Amino acid sequence: MPRQLLILRHAKSSWDDPKLADFDRPLGPRGLKTAPLMGRELSRRGWLPDLALVSPALRTRDTWRLVAAELPKHVPAEFSEELYEAAAGAILARVRQTKAKSLLVIGHNPGLQTFTLRLAGAGSDEGVFKKLEAKFPTAALARFTVKDDWANLEFGGARLTDFVRPKDLG
Numbered sequence: 001m002p003r004q005l006l007i008l009r010h011a012k013s014s015w016d017d018p019k020l021a022d023f024d025r026p027l028g029p030r031g032l033k034t035a036p037l038m039g040r041e042l043s044r045r046g047w048l049p050d051l052a053l054v055s056p057a058l059r060t061r062d063t064w065r066l067v068a069a070e071l072p073k074h075v076p077a078e079f080s081e082e083l084y085e086a087a088a089g090a091i092l093a094r095v096r097q098t099k100a101k102s103l104l105v106i107g108h109n110p111g112l113q114t115f116t117l118r119l120a121g122a123g124s125d126e127g128v129f130k131k132l133e134a135k136f137p138t139a140a141l142a143r144f145t146v147k148d149d150w151a152n153l154e155f156g157g158a159r160l161t162d163f164v165r166p167k168d169l170g
Contacts, residue, residue: 004102005095005144005158006042006049007116008067009109011035012138013059023084027062034139034166035063039070041169047143049075049104053094055083062104063139067106075104083107088115088155098150109136116142116160119153124160132163140165 015106027035042048048071054064064077082094085108092115095105100130105112113136120129132142143162146153 001101003146003148003150004049005119005146006046006047006102006104007112007142007144008063008104008106009112009136009138009140010055010057010060010106011038011066023057025057025059027059027066031059031063031138032066036070036121037166038139038141038164039067041141041162041164042067043071047102049071049100049102050104051075051098051100052099052104052106053083054079054106055086055108056081057084057108060084060108064106082132086111091115092119092153092155096151096153103150108110112136113119114157116144118155119144119158120160121156121158124158125162128160128163131165137165137167168169 011034012028013025014028024059051063052075055079080094082090084109088111116132141164144158146158
């Protein structure tokens with residue numbers, strides 16, 4: 001059975017307090033609405049992770065908390081420093097270290113979008129790829145299937161099947 005890789009950009013953060021460090025920015029009102037929406041969509045579609053890898057920034061931790069509350073089962077999370085504002089290669093390296101069959105990664109742009117675009121290989125849905133290429137907005141989710149073990153994953157080695165943005169959900 002193929003592995004599933006879910007890539008979720010954190011929900012919209014707040015810029016209300018200019019004194020806050022980037023790492024400490026919380027979710028804004030829109031993010032507080034869209035994160036649970038994406039969690040419900042994961043549940044509705046049956047795209048349930050066995051493990052979540054989450055950047056330790058406040059906005060990604062809060063996104064995970066709101067997504068996880070909508071899932072029908074407890075999903076363990078690992079908060080990985082390597083994912084905070086990570087480049088595509090660092091995200092790939094972290095994914096390769098996992099053993100879960102279904103994995104959710106929550107992180108930041110621009111690295112997340114670059115990672116997803118480089119990961120998409122043969123058999124990827126061209127229309128989905130073009131949507132993702134145009135923009136990876138906050139709280140958007142890309143879904144891949146991966147045939148091989150995570151340890152062997154290479155760029156171009158996964159099939160992009162879906163890309164869901166909050167605005168697609170009405």
